Amino acid sequence: MASMFGPGSSTANIYVPEEWSEAANSIAYDSVTSPPPFSFVCGAKNSGKTTFSRHLLNILLQRYGKVAYLDTDVGQPEFTVPGFVSLTVVDKITPDLAIPCLKTPERCFFFGDVSSKRDPSTYLKYIFTLFDYYREEYCMFDKSENAGRIELPLIVNTPGWVKGIGYEILVDMLRYICPTHVVKINISAESKNLPGGAFWLDGDCDGMVNIVEIKSAQQDNFNRSVLVQKDASLLRDLRIMAYFRQCFPSDKPITTIKELAHALASHPPYEVPISIIKIRHLHCQVPSTETYYSLNATIVGLAVSSEESEDLPWCVGLGIVRGIDTFKGVLYVITPVPPSTLEKVNLFLQGFIQIPTCLLQVKGCRSPYVTSNVLSDRFY
Numbered sequence: 001m002a003s004m005f006g007p008g009s010s011t012a013n014i015y016v017p018e019e020w021s022e023a024a025n026s027i028a029y030d031s032v033t034s035p036p037p038f039s040f041v042c043g044a045k046n047s048g049k050t051t052f053s054r055h056l057l058n059i060l061l062q063r064y065g066k067v068a069y070l071d072t073d074v075g076q077p078e079f080t081v082p083g084f085v086s087l088t089v090v091d092k093i094t095p096d097l098a099i100p101c102l103k104t105p106e107r108c109f110f111f112g113d114v115s116s117k118r119d120p121s122t123y124l125k126y127i128f129t130l131f132d133y134y135r136e137e138y139c140m141f142d143k144s145e146n147a148g149r150i151e152l153p154l155i156v157n158t159p160g161w162v163k164g165i166g167y168e169i170l171v172d173m174l175r176y177i178c179p180t181h182v183v184k185i186n187i188s189a190e191s192k193n194l195p196g197g198a199f200w201l202d203g204d205c206d207g208m209v210n211i212v213e214i215k216s217a218q219q220d221n222f223n224r225s226v227l228v229q230k231d232a233s234l235l236r237d238l239r240i241m242a243y244f245r246q247c248f249p250s251d252k253p254i255t256t257i258k259e260l261a262h263a264l265a266s267h268p269p270y271e272v273p274i275s276i277i278k279i280r281h282l283h284c285q286v287p288s289t290e291t292y293y294s295l296n297a298t299i300v301g302l303a304v305s306s307e308e309s310e311d312l313p314w315c316v317g318l319g320i321v322r323g324i325d326t327f328k329g330v331l332y333v334i335t336p337v338p339p340s341t342l343e344k345v346n347l348f349l350q351g352f353i354q355i356p357t358c359l360l361q362v363k364g365c366r367s368p369y370v371t372s373n374v375l376s377d378r379f380y
Ligand SMILES: Nc1ncnc2c1ncn2[C@@H]1O[C@H](COP(=O)(O)OP(=O)(O)OP(=O)(O)O)[C@@H](O)[C@H]1O
Pocket: 013, 014, 015, 016, 017, 043, 044, 045, 046, 047, 048, 049, 050, 051, 052, 073, 076, 098, 159, 160, 161, 217, 226, 227, 228, 229, 230
C-alpha cells in the first residue's frame, strides 16, 4: 500500500531514507496475521531511534488506526516529561516528525531520574509491569475468549545506553518483551553499535524474531549525516515547561519563559492536606525532620498507591510544591492534572527532576518557591 511518507522523502522536517521507509512498511504490512507487530527500536545514543519510531508510528497508524507506545527512555521520553516510563495509546498521525508533543499516557510510573543507572531493577520492574498491562488490555491471542477487545501493535522506544549495564538492561527488556521485530539502528562509529544478530538470545531460537538492521539517516550525494547533537538538558527543561504550561488555557498568551514564570507564580495552587498524603523519596533517604524542607520548591510525582500496588504506584502527573504550611497542615501544589484525577492521589514521589533554573531566575520576578516564610517553624 502506498505510504504518505514515501521513501527518500523529506517528511515535515525529517529525512526518511529509502531503507527506513522499507523497514517501517515491512513491519506494518508484512504481518497479515494476528498478533500485530511488537517493534523494539534500539541503537546507540543519538542514532535516530526516536525519529524512526515517530515515522514507524505514523505508518502503523495508517494501517491500525491506534498504536500502543511503550516509552522506556527516561532521559528523553517521547510523550511525557523526563523521569517517566509510560504506555501511551496514540490514535492521531503526527504531521511534523521533528517536533515532540506531550500526550497523556494510559499508564505511567515516575522513576524520578533521567537515567536508569540509579536503580536498574526498579526501572525494569516498571517496564515489565507496563508491558504486562499492554498485554492484558490490548493484546489478545485467543479471539474466541476475548471477542470484542482490540489488538494494538506496539512500539518500544529505548534509551541509547547500550554498553555495560545499559546493555544488560536492554537484553533483559528484549527477553521479557519478546518482540516480533527488533529494529537496530547502526551509526558509522561501529564500536558504538549493538552486536549483530539476535544478541539477546542464548540459544538458536531466533526464528521467531525479525531483525531489521538499518543505518542512521544520511542525506544527499555526499552522504552527510543528518544527525544533530542534542542539548539534552535544555530539551528536558523545555519539556518540563511545556508540561506546566498546560496549567493554563491554550489561548492564554504565554509564549516566553518569563511569561510562564510569572503565570506560575501567580497561579492559585491546590491545597493538599498533609494528613492524606504519604511522601516517598525515590533515590535517597531524608531524615523525617527534613521531609517538608526537602519537598519545598520541588517537582513531585503525583501517584496513587494502594495495598496491592504499594511498590508500583501508578503516577498521574507532576506537581510543583509551591509552599508548605505545616501549621495549617497544608501543601500548596501547582499541577495541570484535572481535579477529578487529583482526588485519587495519595502519594507524592520525590526524585531528581527539578524545576528548571530558568523558571526560578527570571529578571523582575521574585520566585515564590524559594521563600522561607512558607514553612512554619512551629512544626519543628
Ligand atoms: N531522519 C532524520 N531526519 C532529520 N533529522 C534526524 C533524522 N534522524 C535523526 N535526526 C536528528 O538527529 C538527532 C538525534 O535523533 P533522535 O533523537 O531520533 O536519536 P535518538 O537515537 O532517539 O537519540 P537518544 O539516544 O539521545 O534518545 C535529532 O536532533 C533528530 O532530529
